[in-house]
Amino acid sequence: MHCFKTIEDIKSSYTRRIRQIADERIAGKKVVGTFCLFVPDEIIFAAGADRVILCGGKNDTIAIAEQYLPRNICPLVKSSFGSIVNDGSSEIRSCSHFSMVDMVVAENTCDSKKKMYELLEEYVPTYVIDLPQRPDSPEALQYFLQELEKFKSAMEKLTGNKVTSERLQQEIRSSNEIRQLFHKLYELRKKDPVPITGLDVLKILQKQYFLSPHAVKEYLNTLITEAEQIIPDGKHKPRIMITGCPMSGGNTKVPDIIESRGGIIVAEESCTGTRSFLDLVEENKDPMLALARRYIRIPCSCMSPNDRRTDIILDLANDFNVDGVVYYTLQFCHGYNIEKNKVQQALKKAGIPMLFIETDYSESDIEQIGLRVDAFMEMLS
Ligand code: BJ8
Numbered sequence: 349m350h351c352f353k354t355i356e357d358i359k360s361s362y363t364r365r366i367r368q369i370a371d372e373r374i375a376g377k378k379v380v381g382t383f384c385l386f387v388p389d390e391i392i393f394a395a396g397a398d399r400v401i402l403c404g405g406k407n408d409t410i411a412i413a414e415q416y417l418p419r420n421i422c423p424l425v426k427s428s429f430g431s432i433v434n435d436g437s438s439e440i441r442s443c444s445h446f447s448m449v450d451m452v453v454a455e456n457t458c459d460s461k462k463k464m465y466e467l468l469e470e471y472v473p474t475y476v477i478d479l480p481q482r483p484d485s486p487e488a489l490q491y492f493l494q495e496l497e498k499f500k501s502a503m504e505k506l507t508g509n510k511v512t513s514e515r516l517q518q519e520i521r522s523s524n525e526i527r528q529l530f531h532k533l534y535e536l537r538k539k540d541p542v543p544i545t546g547l548d549v550l551k552i553l554q555k556q557y558f559l560s561p562h563a564v565k566e567y568l569n570t571l572i573t574e575a576e577q578i579i580p581d582g583k584h585k586p587r588i589m590i591t592g593c594p595m596s597g598g599n600t601k602v603p604d605i606i607e608s609r610g611g612i613i614v615a616e617e618s619c620t621g622t623r624s625f626l627d628l629v630e631e632n633k634d635p636m637l638a639l640a641r642r643y644i645r646i647p648c649s650c651m652s653p654n655d656r657r658t659d660i661i662l663d664l665a666n667d668f669n670v671d672g673v674v675y676y677t678l679q680f681c682h683g684y685n686i687e688k689n690k691v692q693q694a695l696k697k698a699g700i701p702m703l704f705i706e707t708d709y710s711e712s713d714i715e716q717i718g719l720r721v722d723a724f725m726e727m728l729s
Pocket residue numbers: 383384385386422423424425457458459460461593594619646648649650678680681682683684
């Protein structure tokens with residue numbers, strides 16, 4: 349497959365971004381850390397703050413977290429917590445950005461995250477947005493809107509800046525530009541053969557929550573231009589969609605296995621995937637209401653019922669002409685694990701084969717998953 353210059357640049361963007369954040373902090377800018385797609389970036393940026401994602405995708409900080417948290421909870425929660433509480437006394441180095449945030453903005457989604465955030469408060473100021481979990485009722489929208497208003501006030505207090513409607517509108521337009529660029533990139537993935545691997549696309553999907561919006565737009569623009577010029581080799585590979593838990597930075601285990609065993613990932617129904625850009629925020633409307641409407645629709649498994657997710661999976665499978673779906677969950681992520689049943693039934697009805705993979709961040713099951721992926725690929729071809 350083609351080696352994209354943009355992807356190489358993205359891989360080396362970490363240090364530049366850290367320097368940028370350090371300079372911003374010296375200049376008095378506040379930086380917040382987030383863990384979840386339900387926290388609207390637009391409000392953070394409109395308050396004049398910056399943000400970085402704190403979701404852990406690395407295995408090495410899990411041992412630190414296990415000194416405080418039970419072992420049998422999701423690795424994403426443990427990895428994130430381990431990175432934050434790592435005081436440097438262990439030999440494991442945390443990424444620098446975990447110590448650079450002035451405030452964490454968390455959200456009440458799954459139980460493990462909620463309870464972890466209660467402990468986090470001891471290490472870093474933590475603001476929690478509450479979420480209604482039956483998203484389709486009018487009461488839920490009103491409640492979420494109130495929560496976002498409270499969050500807006502918290503951001504104003506943190507930064508000392510007023511969040512005006514004009515600033516929100518600007519940030520909504522800016523975030524929509526990024527969403528539209530992702531749409532454009534994904535359009536290219538509808539081709540067969542595809543000009544870009546899933547692993548390459550995942551790099552920018554992961555980094556979009558860490559880099560500045562300006563950098564993300566630049567990278568997306570150059571990546572799209574590069575990908576448009578590629579003439580991929582003519583061989584058809586099984587076209588795979590991944591759906592399920594997020595693949596946070598540092599965690600590329602399952603896509604690595606899929607693409608090293610002959611498959612090609614053409615779409616991801618996940619928070620490191622379509623959920624970040626599929627819906628735009630309505631422009632030129634009451635900005636807070638538009639944000640509440642858009643964000644409450646994110647089809648996370650913490651929502652109940654969450655049938656919208658199944659509908660989206662079927663639509664994507666159709667649009668991207670997928671041969672098979674890999675349903676990927678992290679161990680002890682009960683929401684996605686249980687939701688698998690409904691998704692599996694819907695895919696079966698549509699005649700689309702599905703492989704279920706439940707794993708953690710360790711390397712111990714790579715070979716075993718590889719064998720199952722081999723069998724799945726063979727069936728698809
Ligand atoms: S909107 S998917 S980013 S909550 S994998 S910690 S759900 S036990 S990450 Fe998520 Fe927001 Fe939902 Fe997206 Fe819990 Fe599951 Fe772990 Fe998870």
